[in-house]
Amino acid sequence: MLSSEVKEFIKKSLIKGEVVCLTGAGVSLESGIPVFRGKGGLWERYDPQIYGYPEGLTALFKTTPKRVIDFIVDFYNSILNSKPNPVHRILSLLERQGILKSIITQNIDNLHQESGSRNVIELHGNAYRIRCSECFNKFTLEKERLKEFIRLLKKYRSQRIKLLKILARYFPRCSCGGRFRIDIVLFGENLSESTLLEAYRQLDNCKTLIVLGTSLAVYPAANLPFYAKERGAKIIVINPEITNFSDYCDYQIRAEAGKAMLEIFKCLTIQDHA
Numbered sequence: 162m163l164s165s166e167v168k169e170f171i172k173k174s175l176i177k178g179e180v181v182c183l184t185g186a187g188v189s190l191e192s193g194i195p196v197f198r199g200k201g202g203l204w205e206r207y208d209p210q211i212y213g214y215p216e217g218l219t220a221l222f223k224t225t226p227k228r229v230i231d232f233i234v235d236f237y238n239s240i241l242n243s244k245p246n247p248v249h250r251i252l253s254l255l256e257r258q259g260i261l262k263s264i265i266t267q268n269i270d271n272l273h274q275e276s277g278s279r280n281v282i283e284l285h286g287n288a289y290r291i292r293c294s295e296c297f298n299k300f301t302l303e304k305e306r307l308k309e310f311i312r313l314l315k316k317y318r319s320q321r322i323k324l325l326k327i328l329a330r331y332f333p334r335c336s337c338g339g340r341f342r343i344d345i346v347l348f349g350e351n352l353s354e355s356t357l358l359e360a361y362r363q364l365d366n367c368k369t370l371i372v373l374g375t376s377l378a379v380y381p382a383a384n385l386p387f388y389a390k391e392r393g394a395k396i397i398v399i400n401p402e403i404t405n406f407s408d409y410c411d412y413q414i415r416a417e418a419g420k421a422m423l424e425i426f427k428c429l430t431i432q433d434h435a
Contacts, residue, residue: 372399
């Protein structure tokens with residue numbers, strides 16, 4: 162799978178540290194979380210022009226709340242039942258060994274943190290977190306509390322008044338007067354400026370950027386590899402398909418995230434024992 166050129170680069174360069182990994186939906190596939198745009202993804206069953214925008218969800222809830230609840234239940238079922246896979250665990254181990262500096266992720270499933278990774282920059286938020294729409298105060302919800310929330314939504318999915326009371330219980334008013342909402346960036350919403358700045362800061366002194374399991378179809382995340390390359394970083398793209406950065410990367414590995422990262426880990430382990 163890995164060419165001799167790629168193996169040589171990994172053995173000589175990655176062991177020195179200053180490596181950043183940019184991850185996408187392909188990393189969580191082995192955990193049972195389908196990609197939004199891929200086969201079997203949510204956007205095959207739900208129109209993203211409605212369900213991907215806050216305005217669309219709000220308007221639909223007023224007329225047909227059951228359709229919104231079905232979407233929320235489907236969205237959360239795969240996340241709540243998922244566990245970290247070998248890719249998450251390898252990245253966590255590389256961080257502990259001082260090889261991996263940080264992870265910049267487009268994923269919202271919290272699996273990097275569950276596997277033990279500490280320095281994770283979440284570009285698109287976190288499905289286990291709520292934030293105030295006014296002051297941006299944030300809280301993390303426990304998995305069992307979210308499961309309870311989903312069970313109640315399923316039970317009362319067609320009763321709009323009951324659903325409003327449930328939503329008010331799990332997404333209460335903040336002390337500032339604002340309303341809490343899920344801390345996920347929907348279509349048409351801006352990424353957190355501080356989060357995006359931190360992502361760029363991580364790339365300022367990055368020597369190697371591993372682009373893992375993302376087609377780089379969504380901006381501004383798609384700009385990050387260009388930013389890193391302009392500052393002299395070598396770019397490794399790992400994806401079974403051609404990506405929007407394939408023509409610009411230094412090394413391309415056409416493979417699924419799990420297989421590729423296992424091979425990379427073996428190269429580093431052999432180097433470590435040499």
